[in-house]
Amino acid sequence: xxxxxxxxxxDGGLQARMVFTMFLLGLxxxxxxxxxxxxxxxxxxxxVIAVALFGIQLVGSDKIxxxxxxxxxxxxxxxxxxxxxxxxxxxxxxLPKPRVAVIEARMPNACALGRSQKTAxxxxxxxxxxxxxxxxxxxxxxxELSHVIHRDVMVMTIASxxxxxxxxxxxxxxxxxxxxxxxxxxxxxxIELVILVSVLVYAISFLLLRALSRYREFAxxxxxxxxxxxxxxxxSALLKISGTIERIPRNDLRTAExxxxxxxxxxxxxxxxxxxxxxHPPLEQRxxxxxxxxxxxxxxxx
Amino acid sequence: MGLREILAGRSTVKQPAKRDRLFALxxxxxxxxxxxxxxxxxxAGIVVQALATSDFQAVLxxxxxxxxxxxxxxxxxxxxxxxxxxxxxVIIRDPAVEDLVATINGVxxxxxxxxxxxxxxxxxxxxxxxxxxxxxFIYNFKRxxxxxxxxxxxxxxxxxxxxxxxxxxxxxxxxxxxxLERWFPLWGVPF
Numbered sequence: 001x002x003x004x005x006x007x008x009x010x011d012g013g014l015q016a017r018m019v020f021t022m023f024l025l026g027l028x029x030x031x032x033x034x035x036x037x038x039x040x041x042x043x044x045x046x047x048v049i050a051v052a053l054f055g056i057q058l059v060g061s062d063k064i065x066x067x068x069x070x071x072x073x074x075x076x077x078x079x080x081x082x083x084x085x086x087x088x089x090x091x092x093x094x095l096p097k098p099r100v101a102v103i104e105a106r107m108p109n110a111c112a113l114g115r116s117q118k119t120a121x122x123x124x125x126x127x128x129x130x131x132x133x134x135x136x137x138x139x140x141x142x143x144e145l146s147h148v149i150h151r152d153v154m155v156m157t158i159a160s161x162x163x164x165x166x167x168x169x170x171x172x173x174x175x176x177x178x179x180x181x182x183x184x185x186x187x188x189x190x191i192e193l194v195i196l197v198s199v200l201v202y203a204i205s206f207l208l209l210r211a212l213s214r215y216r217e218f219a220x221x222x223x224x225x226x227x228x229x230x231x232x233x234x235x236s237a238l239l240k241i242s243g244t245i246e247r248i249p250r251n252d253l254r255t256a257e258x259x260x261x262x263x264x265x266x267x268x269x270x271x272x273x274x275x276x277x278x279x280h281p282p283l284e285q286r287x288x289x290x291x292x293x294x295x296x297x298x299x300x301x302x
Numbered sequence: 303m304g305l306r307e308i309l310a311g312r313s314t315v316k317q318p319a320k321r322d323r324l325f326a327l328x329x330x331x332x333x334x335x336x337x338x339x340x341x342x343x344x345x346a347g348i349v350v351q352a353l354a355t356s357d358f359q360a361v362l363x364x365x366x367x368x369x370x371x372x373x374x375x376x377x378x379x380x381x382x383x384x385x386x387x388x389x390x391x392v393i394i395r396d397p398a399v400e401d402l403v404a405t406i407n408g409v410x411x412x413x414x415x416x417x418x419x420x421x422x423x424x425x426x427x428x429x430x431x432x433x434x435x436x437x438x439f440i441y442n443f444k445r446x447x448x449x450x451x452x453x454x455x456x457x458x459x460x461x462x463x464x465x466x467x468x469x470x471x472x473x474x475x476x477x478x479x480x481x482l483e484r485w486f487p488l489w490g491v492p493f
Contacts, residue, residue: 019310080458080489087486088387091423092351094316094444096483135388150311219311226315229353229421230388300357300417 021212025159028201032162035197054161062113062121071101071123082129085138086122089145093227098122098148108241112144113153120148136237139228146223152216159212163205169198214281221286222293231293242283315420319446323477324407327427327439330475331399338471340437343428345395345493346402348409351421352390361416362390369409376401383492393493402427410443426491440488447479451487460487
């Protein structure tokens with residue numbers, strides 16, 4: 001009985017990579033803090049500002065984001081289908097019901113906001129609701145609820161805290177020509193060091209945060225598959241959303257083959273997805289991970 | 303969810319709670335009947351998230367066979383149906399509430415023994431109020447708690463006032479879910 005459960009949805013490698021990324025971020029931030037302490041006084045002000053900003057971000061980011069996205073909260077009578085799908089997922093995930101919002105846009109997309117399970121909002125665009133079949137919609141909503149379960153907003157906000165500080169220092173130095181503090185030569189040198197470290201921290205943390213975000217996306221895909229027991233429904237939804245469903249050939253292979261030889265690059269918009277969601281993993285990798293999950297699922301009990 | 307699970311982004315689907323609180327209905331219905339004129343509609347259903355795998359289908363088939371065999375002793379009938387959300391319902395008809403509870407317990411323990419306890423959502427017991435109005439008591443397997451669900455006239459409307467009254471009436475005997483945001487409605491109940 002226990003073996004069936006653990007066989008489905010295990011991926012130690014992903015978790016190891018994720019923890020390692022977080023460790024690197026922590027290490028990087030320790031360097032920044034060291035440099036800040038070395039430069040003392042003026043840097044402390046920046047940290048105070050950053051902590052205040054951090055607080056605002058943590059408390060108010062969801063409301064700001066919802067307003068910028070043009071999302072409006074919908075009641076169960078406005079969107080009965082969407083609510084019913086989310087309610088069943090909440091029973092399954094043992095979550096309190098989040099707020100549900102819709103963005104009136106044709107572009108299919110979805111997001112989850114809020115720092116905790118109690119304050120969470122899940123959001124879908126009108127285009128998504130119109131495009132997906134019920135099972136696909138369920139799997140996309142399960143992906144968003146997995147972000148809520150994993151507290152990804154909180155994790156990413158905290159993870160990017162020091163990157164925000166580094167960015168602030170760089171901006172500060174840019175506006176004041178590096179001359180804040182003034183005074184003797186030692187202090188000026190220390191400040192130069194802080195700026196240099198900040199630039200480095202910012203650059204490296206940018207890459208690490210992207211990597212972390214991609215791992216969190218994989219984890220949410222996995223969470224969705226475990227929650228719904230339908231990895232292929234999410235794969236199908238991702239294909240539809242990315243518009244690459246057209247890539248599943250409908251024409252006979254012989255008629256298509258002749259044409260592609262005339263193009264130096266196959267006429268596919270393969271990279272457009274990656275530019276659009278650079279903090280998301282490439283679609284191919286997500287589909288591959290989901291198809292591994294489906295294979296695991298299908299072979300349970302054999 | 304602990305800090306380690308959050309950092310690792312690892313979620314698992316919760317297994318069912320101990321089922322002893324399911325049996326609270328076998329005694330609570332006496333109070334419902336005698337004090338509040340709420341009688342059993344003689345039908346209950348269990349909602350399962352059906353997986354499209356051969357192993358799961360085999361477990362479900364075994365479960366149905368076992369329940370059909372035992373239902374014969376109670377003079378109960380068993381049927382299954384799939385709803386619009388892709389969930390499987392196992393519906394049991396039996397005039398006695400104790401038998402309904404026992405059979406629902408049988409279905410859930412059989413599915414759990416098959417290794418799919420985490421796919422059990424809830425069980426719905428249909429009752430009738432004084433003016434033949436529909437009242438449902440829903441048992442959430444994950445949390446091991448009950449809540450009333452009273453549909454109101456109109457498309458997907460519910461009578462929250464009545465539900466809160468029911469909580470006050472039967473809360474002493476039936477372990478009612480304390481968090482109101484977890485009183486999830488169940489639409490499209492196929493009975």
